[in-house]
Amino acid sequence: MNDTPIFLRACKREPTEYTPVWLMRQAGRFLKEYRSLRRQHSFLTLCKTPELATQVTLLPIEKLNVDAAIIFADILLPLEPMGIDLEFTKGEGPVIHNPPRSRAEVGKLKTIEAEEDLAFVMEAITLVYRQLTGRIPLIGFSGAPFTLASYLLEGGSTKDFIKTKSLMYEDPSCWHLLMEKLSEAIISYLNAQVRAGAEALQVFDSWAGTLSPKDYEEFVLPHSQRVFRALPTKIPAIHFATGTSGILDLMHEAGGDILGIDWRIDLGKAWQRLGYNIGIQGNLDPTALLGPPERIESKVEEILHSAEGRPGHIFNLGHGVLPQTPEENVITMVEAVHRLSRDR
Numbered sequence: 001m002n003d004t005p006i007f008l009r010a011c012k013r014e015p016t017e018y019t020p021v022w023l024m025r026q027a028g029r030f031l032k033e034y035r036s037l038r039r040q041h042s043f044l045t046l047c048k049t050p051e052l053a054t055q056v057t058l059l060p061i062e063k064l065n066v067d068a069a070i071i072f073a074d075i076l077l078p079l080e081p082m083g084i085d086l087e088f089t090k091g092e093g094p095v096i097h098n099p100p101r102s103r104a105e106v107g108k109l110k111t112i113e114a115e116e117d118l119a120f121v122m123e124a125i126t127l128v129y130r131q132l133t134g135r136i137p138l139i140g141f142s143g144a145p146f147t148l149a150s151y152l153l154e155g156g157s158t159k160d161f162i163k164t165k166s167l168m169y170e171d172p173s174c175w176h177l178l179m180e181k182l183s184e185a186i187i188s189y190l191n192a193q194v195r196a197g198a199e200a201l202q203v204f205d206s207w208a209g210t211l212s213p214k215d216y217e218e219f220v221l222p223h224s225q226r227v228f229r230a231l232p233t234k235i236p237a238i239h240f241a242t243g244t245s246g247i248l249d250l251m252h253e254a255g256g257d258i259l260g261i262d263w264r265i266d267l268g269k270a271w272q273r274l275g276y277n278i279g280i281q282g283n284l285d286p287t288a289l290l291g292p293p294e295r296i297e298s299k300v301e302e303i304l305h306s307a308e309g310r311p312g313h314i315f316n317l318g319h320g321v322l323p324q325t326p327e328e329n330v331i332t333m334v335e336a337v338h339r340l341s342r343d344r
């Protein structure tokens, strides 16, 4: 018997009895209990109260039978101690009230000490870690420099990334200064999470696929690479983005033990392109979970088939679970991943 949880073995590309699975945003709005907690507390209160964040992190664990927990927090939290005024509004998502608009303002962004400045996240991690008692591992996470820069500069979510790309093109030195500052905060944040009990890390560069390969290489890669190189080598790191067909090899070069991909690319083909000295995570379209159980099963089977049972596949969605997803469909998916991968 091997005591190491199956998720961590898969991260090391060791063979496992079945394919481990977890879902991005598994601790969130598709869960009834989460929605009911949200009627009593704001999103930031949930994040900043370790007992509540612990409760939310654990909500999906028994219910869904997933192979990893992810700490309930947000990629935007480290921006607050850097001096950013962050709000989560109803309907609109995150709003940043004071995006930096000059080199002087970028220069004024503060350096953080994550252990103190984000102590509530570390406390939640320690509490969750204790309650999981080694059954399944806990994933810590952060945004990657580019995705954080995009929220910071746009003042919230965006479709076109105009302010972000404009800064890159118009004032590359200011861009690189901003990316350096964000990278330092991320490095502090992720290392503190590992000290608190995180056993794996995911770096979300959700919107990196919006860049041309050349721009990724010049404006993003060196910073993401610096982040990955500053992480503890013993802890597996997942490097996730969407729309990555054009930058797959560059993301590999930037770092991570496992690359997270979305459904716009065939998982088997992506893996073949990358080579098998890296793991792969993905890649069911979250919308598939709105369909009937037979469709969910056949889509799970397609992905497992594409992964060919190779060690190092972690099953996940290609992006976060949609708020309108029926809970029983997620249970169907997890059960199908376990059963169909065991049978292979």
Ligand code: CP3
Pocket: 023, 024, 025, 026, 027, 028, 029, 038, 043, 070, 071, 072, 073, 074, 075, 076, 088, 092, 093, 094, 141, 157, 204, 206, 320
């Ligand atoms: O995966 C998990 O369940 C753990 C918790 C988690 C949240 N956000 C909680 C959350 C994680 C891993 C994130 C990551 C995150 N946050 C990303 C990267 C993943 C991705 O979706 O691309 C990004 C870009 C953010 C920023 C963010 N936070 C946005 C754009 C929004 C609003 C819109 C949305 O997608 O929900 C949030 C709010 C947020 N973060 C919620 C949750 C549960 C919803 C808050 C609510 O209850 O209203």
